[in-house]
Amino acid sequence: MAKQLPEEFYMLMEELQAVDFVLVDLTLYLDTHPNDVEAIRQYNHCAKERKRLKKKIESIYGPLQQYGNSYVGSPWNWDDAPWPWQL
Template identity: 75%
Template sequence: MKQVPEEYYQIMEQLQAVDFVLVELTLYLDTHPDDLEAINQFNHYVKERKHIKKMFESQFGPLQQFGNSYSGYPWNWKDAPWPWQV
Protein backbone atom coordinates (compact mmCIF):
# COMPACT_ATOMS: atom_id res chain seq x y z
CA MET A 1 0.00 0.00 0.00
CA LYS A 2 1.33 3.42 -0.89
CA GLN A 3 2.18 5.97 1.81
CA VAL A 4 -0.41 8.70 2.29
CA PRO A 5 0.32 12.21 3.56
CA GLU A 6 -0.76 13.39 7.00
CA GLU A 7 -3.33 15.68 5.38
CA TYR A 8 -5.20 12.58 4.16
CA TYR A 9 -5.83 11.56 7.75
CA GLN A 10 -6.69 15.09 8.86
CA ILE A 11 -9.33 15.58 6.18
CA MET A 12 -10.69 12.06 6.73
CA GLU A 13 -11.05 12.81 10.45
CA GLN A 14 -12.97 16.01 9.66
CA LEU A 15 -15.27 14.04 7.38
CA GLN A 16 -15.85 11.37 10.02
CA ALA A 17 -16.66 14.01 12.65
CA VAL A 18 -19.23 15.67 10.39
CA ASP A 19 -20.71 12.27 9.53
CA PHE A 20 -21.09 11.54 13.25
CA VAL A 21 -22.92 14.84 13.79
CA LEU A 22 -25.21 14.12 10.83
CA VAL A 23 -26.09 10.66 12.15
CA GLU A 24 -26.88 12.06 15.60
CA LEU A 25 -28.96 14.91 14.19
CA THR A 26 -30.83 12.45 11.97
CA LEU A 27 -31.71 10.30 14.97
CA TYR A 28 -32.80 13.37 16.93
CA LEU A 29 -34.89 14.73 14.05
CA ASP A 30 -36.63 11.37 13.65
CA THR A 31 -38.25 12.04 17.03
CA HIS A 32 -38.29 15.87 16.92
CA PRO A 33 -39.26 16.68 13.31
CA ASP A 34 -40.42 20.22 14.12
CA ASP A 35 -37.17 21.42 15.71
CA LEU A 36 -36.18 24.18 13.29
CA GLU A 37 -32.83 24.81 14.99
CA ALA A 38 -31.85 21.15 14.62
CA ILE A 39 -32.95 21.19 10.97
CA ASN A 40 -30.80 24.27 10.38
CA GLN A 41 -27.86 22.54 12.07
CA PHE A 42 -28.42 19.45 9.93
CA ASN A 43 -28.46 21.51 6.73
CA HIS A 44 -25.33 23.37 7.83
CA TYR A 45 -23.44 20.10 8.32
CA VAL A 46 -24.72 18.68 5.02
CA LYS A 47 -23.16 21.68 3.30
CA GLU A 48 -19.98 21.28 5.35
CA ARG A 49 -19.78 17.58 4.45
CA LYS A 50 -20.10 18.33 0.75
CA HIS A 51 -17.27 20.85 1.03
CA ILE A 52 -14.97 18.44 2.90
CA LYS A 53 -15.82 15.56 0.53
CA LYS A 54 -15.01 17.72 -2.50
CA MET A 55 -11.72 18.83 -0.93
CA PHE A 56 -10.77 15.23 -0.09
CA GLU A 57 -11.66 13.85 -3.50
CA SER A 58 -9.81 16.60 -5.37
CA GLN A 59 -6.62 15.58 -3.57
CA PHE A 60 -6.95 11.85 -2.94
CA GLY A 61 -9.59 10.42 -5.27
CA PRO A 62 -13.14 9.13 -4.90
CA LEU A 63 -14.72 8.22 -1.56
CA GLN A 64 -17.79 6.41 -2.86
CA GLN A 65 -18.71 4.35 -5.89
CA PHE A 66 -21.88 3.87 -7.95
CA GLY A 67 -22.21 7.47 -9.09
CA ASN A 68 -21.67 9.12 -5.71
CA SER A 69 -18.19 10.35 -6.63
CA TYR A 70 -16.62 11.46 -9.90
CA SER A 71 -13.60 9.70 -11.32
CA GLY A 72 -10.47 11.30 -12.60
CA TYR A 73 -8.66 10.14 -15.73
CA PRO A 74 -7.49 7.48 -15.89
CA TRP A 75 -10.15 5.61 -13.90
CA ASN A 76 -8.96 6.17 -10.33
CA TRP A 77 -11.36 4.09 -8.28
CA LYS A 78 -8.80 1.29 -8.29
CA ASP A 79 -6.14 3.46 -6.61
CA ALA A 80 -5.41 2.42 -3.04
CA PRO A 81 -5.68 3.11 -0.24
CA TRP A 82 -9.43 3.23 -0.09
CA PRO A 83 -10.99 5.16 2.80
CA TRP A 84 -11.84 1.98 4.72
CA GLN A 85 -8.24 0.71 4.46
CA VAL A 86 -6.64 3.43 6.55
Protein backbone atom coordinates (compact mmCIF):
# COMPACT_ATOMS: atom_id res chain seq x y z
CA MET A 1 0.00 0.00 0.00
CA ALA A 2 1.31 3.45 -0.93
CA LYS A 3 2.13 5.97 1.74
CA GLN A 4 -0.55 8.67 2.04
CA LEU A 5 0.79 12.22 1.85
CA PRO A 6 -0.92 15.53 2.60
CA GLU A 7 -3.43 16.83 0.05
CA GLU A 8 -1.02 19.67 -0.81
CA PHE A 9 1.44 17.14 -2.27
CA TYR A 10 -1.15 15.79 -4.70
CA MET A 11 -2.28 19.30 -5.66
CA LEU A 12 1.31 20.37 -6.36
CA MET A 13 1.98 17.21 -8.37
CA GLU A 14 -1.14 17.83 -10.44
CA GLU A 15 0.08 21.37 -11.17
CA LEU A 16 3.50 20.01 -12.14
CA GLN A 17 1.94 17.41 -14.44
CA ALA A 18 -0.18 20.10 -16.13
CA VAL A 19 2.88 22.29 -16.71
CA ASP A 20 4.79 19.28 -18.07
CA PHE A 21 1.93 18.58 -20.49
CA VAL A 22 2.01 22.17 -21.76
CA LEU A 23 5.79 21.99 -22.17
CA VAL A 24 5.54 18.81 -24.24
CA ASP A 25 2.78 20.33 -26.37
CA LEU A 26 4.72 23.56 -26.91
CA THR A 27 7.86 21.57 -27.76
CA LEU A 28 5.99 19.71 -30.49
CA TYR A 29 4.48 22.95 -31.79
CA LEU A 30 7.82 24.75 -31.79
CA ASP A 31 9.39 21.87 -33.74
CA THR A 32 7.20 22.95 -36.67
CA HIS A 33 6.90 26.68 -35.84
CA PRO A 34 10.40 27.63 -34.64
CA ASN A 35 9.90 31.37 -35.22
CA ASP A 36 6.71 31.80 -33.17
CA VAL A 37 7.94 34.29 -30.59
CA GLU A 38 4.74 34.07 -28.50
CA ALA A 39 5.02 30.27 -28.26
CA ILE A 40 8.68 30.62 -27.23
CA ARG A 41 7.66 33.13 -24.57
CA GLN A 42 4.99 30.72 -23.29
CA TYR A 43 7.49 27.85 -23.28
CA ASN A 44 10.02 29.84 -21.26
CA HIS A 45 7.32 30.95 -18.82
CA CYS A 46 6.23 27.33 -18.29
CA ALA A 47 9.85 26.16 -17.94
CA LYS A 48 10.34 28.73 -15.18
CA GLU A 49 7.09 27.67 -13.50
CA ARG A 50 8.13 24.00 -13.69
CA LYS A 51 11.42 24.79 -12.02
CA ARG A 52 9.61 26.69 -9.24
CA LEU A 53 7.10 23.88 -8.64
CA LYS A 54 9.80 21.19 -8.67
CA LYS A 55 11.89 23.13 -6.17
CA LYS A 56 8.88 23.64 -3.88
CA ILE A 57 7.83 19.98 -4.00
CA GLU A 58 11.37 18.71 -3.41
CA SER A 59 11.99 21.11 -0.53
CA ILE A 60 8.99 19.66 1.32
CA TYR A 61 8.61 16.07 0.10
CA GLY A 62 11.99 14.98 -1.28
CA PRO A 63 13.48 14.33 -4.72
CA LEU A 64 11.35 13.84 -7.83
CA GLN A 65 14.03 12.71 -10.28
CA GLN A 66 17.09 10.52 -10.06
CA TYR A 67 20.46 10.37 -11.86
CA GLY A 68 21.59 13.79 -10.67
CA ASN A 69 18.44 15.67 -11.71
CA SER A 70 17.45 16.21 -8.08
CA TYR A 71 19.40 16.49 -4.86
CA VAL A 72 18.72 13.97 -2.11
CA GLY A 73 18.87 14.23 1.64
CA SER A 74 20.73 12.25 4.22
CA PRO A 75 19.86 9.55 4.93
CA TRP A 76 19.13 8.51 1.35
CA ASN A 77 15.53 9.61 0.79
CA TRP A 78 14.90 8.74 -2.82
CA ASP A 79 12.13 6.29 -1.99
CA ASP A 80 10.28 8.42 0.60
CA ALA A 81 7.62 9.89 -1.70
CA PRO A 82 5.18 7.77 -3.70
CA TRP A 83 6.30 6.71 -7.15
CA PRO A 84 4.55 8.42 -10.12
CA TRP A 85 2.36 5.37 -10.79
CA GLN A 86 1.15 5.47 -7.17
CA LEU A 87 -0.43 8.92 -7.50
